[in-house]
Amino acid sequence: MDLSRVLDSSLDLAGHWFLQSGIQEQSGGVARYYYSDRRCNARVSTEITGYSIGALVYLARQTGDAAYLDAAERGARFLCRTAWDRELSLFPFEHSIDGGTPKHLAYFFDSGIIARGLLAVWRATRRDEYLETAAACGEHMLRDFVRDGTVHPIVALPSREALPHSGNWSHNSGCYQLKAALAWYELHEAGAGAHFLDAYEGVLASSLETHTAFLPGEPDRYLVMDRLHAYSYFFEGMLPRYDRPACRDAVRQGIARAAGLLREIAPSFERSDVCAQILRARLYAGKLGACALDHAAAADEAARMTAYQMEDGDPRIHGGFWFGRKDGALLPFVNPVSTAFCLQALAMWREFEAGEFSADRYELI
Numbered sequence: 001m002d003l004s005r006v007l008d009s010s011l012d013l014a015g016h017w018f019l020q021s022g023i024q025e026q027s028g029g030v031a032r033y034y035y036s037d038r039r040c041n042a043r044v045s046t047e048i049t050g051y052s053i054g055a056l057v058y059l060a061r062q063t064g065d066a067a068y069l070d071a072a073e074r075g076a077r078f079l080c081r082t083a084w085d086r087e088l089s090l091f092p093f094e095h096s097i098d099g100g101t102p103k104h105l106a107y108f109f110d111s112g113i114i115a116r117g118l119l120a121v122w123r124a125t126r127r128d129e130y131l132e133t134a135a136a137c138g139e140h141m142l143r144d145f146v147r148d149g150t151v152h153p154i155v156a157l158p159s160r161e162a163l164p165h166s167g168n169w170s171h172n173s174g175c176y177q178l179k180a181a182l183a184w185y186e187l188h189e190a191g192a193g194a195h196f197l198d199a200y201e202g203v204l205a206s207s208l209e210t211h212t213a214f215l216p217g218e219p220d221r222y223l224v225m226d227r228l229h230a231y232s233y234f235f236e237g238m239l240p241r242y243d244r245p246a247c248r249d250a251v252r253q254g255i256a257r258a259a260g261l262l263r264e265i266a267p268s269f270e271r272s273d274v275c276a277q278i279l280r281a282r283l284y285a286g287k288l289g290a291c292a293l294d295h296a297a298a299a300d301e302a303a304r305m306t307a308y309q310m311e312d313g314d315p316r317i318h319g320g321f322w323f324g325r326k327d328g329a330l331l332p333f334v335n336p337v338s339t340a341f342c343l344q345a346l347a348m349w350r351e352f353e354a355g356e357f358s359a360d361r362y363e364l365i
Helices: 002-021 044-063 066-083 108-125 127-147 175-189 194-213 221-237 246-264 272-287 295-306 336-353
Strands: 105-107 154-156 269-271 325-328
Touching: 002 066, 002 336, 044 108, 044 336, 066 108, 066 127, 105 108, 108 127, 108 175, 108 221, 108 269, 108 295, 127 175, 127 194, 175 194, 175 221, 175 336, 194 221, 221 246, 221 269, 221 272, 246 269, 246 272, 269 272, 272 295, 295 336
Parallel strands: none
Antiparallel strands: 105 154, 269 325
């Protein structure tokens, strides 16, 4: 396979999918994924809309095509004007546009991703509405999830009562929450208040103390692959602090451990987003001096990702990335997050190979 040729077309194909597939619905919200077997979108997700508007801003910057920024603003307006619950001052878990009833929950992690997406659109447009809503979301994260030094992952609505910690990783506190806390760091940088920086530092400290216990975390290798996705958020959340020795040690050890588990489990179950997350972490860590880049491993991760992008006559699929492969079969989900992470990781790998990778942490989707 001529990987350089594949990389040249990957960004355009993925961008076409975001604009033309219908994954962003008329409301501006983005569906959690497209079911290729059912030929329909899943419900619109506030979290996935947050990821997607960040990806659209990145695509606008990479291509110079204003259509991407227009789509990012449609998503941002949906979040600010439709999805935001003005009475409770928060973003619910999902948004129903078809009469269905989503779970009455709010997630700390989702809120951080939404706030970062709005901040990305704000930096591109300087429209106050996006910064103001991101700041209000950051205050909600502090008010409703942080209690007695613990970040609770989920609260019930409208009571705001924290749900018990149980089940899989997303229902428990953990180092993955540092990616959401990155919104606090960026809000501080945007002038929204020093208390946001203090909150970020608190989550960073607890994440450094607990991250080694996160993997493998489960006896089931399929569940371990899912935890690799979550663990990789820890690398991303540390980006502003890669100059600290403790963070350098954690990212160096963590990348080696995650990459080893990826290759061990991949013959049974592989997620495209995990390949992308590990590659992005390698590139940032290498450029910022946190650890040396393993070129052969990075090239392998790039090659793994390319197998998940579709070229197809069906516009709902064409250019998107499949979620993953289990027991030899592609899983029937074309996924906005997988597509966003993979298009960015492959673009960054191309930039690295050309000596042009800047390691701008604001670009991280």
